[in-house]
Amino acid sequence: MAAIAALLQEECHCNALISLSLSIARIPGNDEYHAKFLFEEGGSRKTASYVSRYASSLTAEGAGKDFDHDQLVSSSTRQLVLSREFFRALKQEVDLSREMGLPLKTDRREYESEDERNAFHKRLGVQSHSKFLNLGVDTNVTWPKDPTRIKFGGRHFVLFPKTKDNSYSLSIDLFNEGVTAEEARTLFNRFLSLLSWCDNRYAILREGWSGNPVPVPVPRRDIATSTMSIWAFGRTMPDDERLLNCLSYYREGLNAAEAEIASQEVLSFFKVFEMKRKGPRVKAWIA
Structure with missing residues (x-):
């Protein structure tokens, strides 16, 4: 934002600019953003890229010499390129608005400054070299x-609420809290056990990922569904009683997998094989 503000201050700055490229790479559970200025200075073209203040290795002196401005962080990236003419027209509107004392017709609630994001992340405990583990939670306990950042068992971690896009989730800074992913899962499960006792409701720790420099919420598991505008179903119920039992065991296995009850999942799928071959032969076949 500071670079764009400086760009709009002087006409010569807009004339020196060639383009501003804004990129977003969709990564499971997170988004990677990239901004790159291409401009002319001293008769040659130069490039300047946005670097997060949390990327400490890139903010060191001399790091820009070997920095690859065109490196992509994902195999699929969306890019928006704004030209010199775009900023010239924008500067004209800004200058006219200032001259006439009229504010730009913009709903600023759509935008969040970097300072606001940094203050938010600082409140949630983000530090240099942070490496957050983010795990989803399926629960009905009070949240x-x-x-919210809390302290439990001598460690700080963050609770994210459920939204239309995200599930309840827990995040912890593995690096600065000095814990492994396995130790963090144990801590989370003990925290959820206490909540379950207090509210007499279930609380299941789900899957997630680690590596984010800031804590992020976990997307909901039940957003995507398979539907058809015209649902055509032409199957009939099998006559084989054994096959019907196999289908029931198979469905119970999938249900147990969704509830993360591994023992019930394995037992249900084992019963499907056992309907065909009983005794040690089925065990040998599975092995």
Whole structure:
């Protein structure tokens, strides 16, 4: 934002600019953003890229010499390129608005400054070299309505509320809290056990990922569904009683997998094989 503000201050700055490229790479559970200025200075073309303040290795002196401005972080990236003419027209509107004392017709609630994001992340405990583990939670226990940082078992972690896009989730800074992913899962499960006892409701720790420099919520598991505008179904119920039992065991296995009850999942799928071959032969076949 500071670079764009400086760009709009002087006409010569807009004339020196060739383009501004804004990129977003969709990564499971997170988004990677990239901004790159291409401009002319001293008769040659130069490039300047946005680097997050959390990327400490890139903010060191001399790091820009070997920095690859065109490196992509994902195999699929969306890009928006704004030309010199775009900023010239924008500067004219800004200058006219200032001259006439009229504000730009913009709903600023759509935008969040970097300072606001940094303050939010600082409140959630983000530090240099942070490496957050983010795990989803399926529960009906009492939960805070806003992202909240708490201390439990001598460690700090963050609770994210459920939204239309995200599930309840827990995040912890593995690096600065000095814990492994396995130790963090144990801590989370003990925290959920206490909540379950207090509210007499279930609380299941789900899957997630680690590596984010800031804590992020976990997307909901039940967003995507398979539907058809015209649902055509032409199957009939099998006459084989054994096959019907196999289908029942198979469905129970999938249900147990969804509830993360591994023992019930394995037992249900084992019963499907056992309907065909009983005794040690089925065990040998599975092995």
